[in-house]
Amino acid sequence: MAPKLCALCSTNKAILKRPKTGQQVCKDCFFYVFETEVHHTITRAGLFKPGDKVAIGASGGKDSTVLAHVLKTLNERYNYGLILFLLSIDEGITGYRDDSLETVKRNQQQYDMPLKILSYDELYGWTMDAIVSQVGRKNNCTFCGVFRRQALDRGAAMLNVDHIVTGHNADDIAETVLMNIMRGDIARLGRCTSIVTEGEDTIKRSKPFKYAYEKEIVMYAYFKKLDYFSTECIYSPDAYRGHARTFLKELEAARPSAIIDIIHSGEAFEIREEVKAGQKSQQTCKRCGYMSSNDLCKACTLLEGLERGMAGSGITERERKKLDAEGRAPENLRTIPFYRRSTRTPGPEVPIVVEAQVDPAMITDHYRPYTAE
C-alpha cells in the first residue's frame, strides 16, 4: 500500500487517523493541531489571565504529563504569562503512588517547574495503605476521592495559586456524563461538563483537555516520547466507572464521534429551576473551614469515623447512627488543619484572548452537533 499523505500539509506521510474528524495527519501537523485545539479551548473559555499562578494537578500519568508539556509549550508560544507549578498528592499507596511520584519528580526537572507534594499522611494522619487496612477494599475509593479533592485545594492554597488545572480528557468527561445519567445524579450531571468549576470559597479548577481525546493524548505522549507512568491503582479500581469506560470504548470503536457527542448531550441538558432549588446550598465545615453542604464536610466525617474506629460511619446512614449513639466526638480527636483560602490580589480581569495564527479549516469545531450519516 502506498503511504497515505497528510490531509493538512499534503507533503508528509500520515501517521495518525484523528478520532474526532477521521482526518489522516502527519506527525508535525498532529502536534500542531492538537496543541492549537487546546489553545482554542483555553481562549474560548477565557481560562487564564496574564500573571495567573496555575498549579497542574500532576499524578505522573499520561494525561497530566501531556498537560504539563502542552501548557508549558502554549505558555511560551502565545505568551500567556502564566506561572506554572506541579502539584502532586501522595495518597500513601506503596508500590503505586511512590513509583508514580518518581515520574513527577523527573517531570519537575524536564519541565523546569516547581513541584509541591502534599501527602494524606501529612494532612489527615492516614495513608491509603492504613485506611485500607481498616476499611478493606470495598469503600476505600470513597475515602481516596474525598481526601484527594480537598488535598488538591489545600496544596493549591499552600502554593498560593489562583487556579488548578487537571488532566481530565474528553473520554473521562463522557464517562462521567454516562455515570451520572445511570445514577440519576441530576446535580452532578448539570455541572460535570463545565470546563471551569469554582465555588465562592474554593480555588478555580479547570480542564483544558475537556475536548481532547484520550487516543490523541496517548499518541502525543508516544510521539513526543514523554515520560509517564501507567499502572493501575493496586486497590480495587472503581468498578462502576470501569463498566462505563468499557461501554464508551466500544461505542467509540463503532463511531469515534460518540465521545464528543456524549459531552455535547451532557452540555445540552437543562436542569429545571425547581430541581436546582432542591439542592443543598454550600456552607463551610464547622470543624475545618472547607466548603461543605452539611455542618461537617465529607473529609471530616470520614476522618472522624477512622479515628473512632467506625470507618463505615462516613459511608452509610446506619453506621452514622451508631457513631452518633456513642456520643459527641472526643475533644482530642485528630482534625484537619483549618482551611484558609489564599487571599492573593487578583491580576487584571482580562482573560487571554491571543488568537492562534491558524487556518480555521484545520480546527475541529467542537460544538458541531451530531448529524446522522
Next chain:
Amino acid sequence: MTFISLRIEFSGGLELLFSNEKRHKITIPAQVPVDNNPKVDGPRNGDTKAADMDFLIHWLREHLLKERTELFMENSTVRPGILVLINDTDWELEGEGEYQLKDNDEIVFISTLHGG
C-alpha cells in the same frame, strides 16, 4: 518454510500482561492458516495466507500473553482502548488486522485504559 522477524513493544500498562517486559523479538511463519490458528509451527495443510496483524494478535495471545486474555483481546481483535502502531503509524491507516507483516516490522501496542 520461511519465517519473518518482528519487534513487538507493549506499553501503557499492557506490558504487565506480558511478563512485565516491554520489548520482545519474535519470529513467526510467513504463511499462516486462514483461521489464524497459532498453535501449529510445522508444515501446514489446508488454506494459508500471508501472515497479517489478525494472525499476529492470535499468535501473541498463544505464545506471549501470560494472564488475563480479556484485557488484551475481544472478538478476535485487540480490545477497544488499545492503540496499535505499525512502524510508528496508527494501524487504522494501514488496514488494521489485514495489514500484511514484513520482515523487521515494528509493532507497538499501547493501552489507554490505565489511570491518568
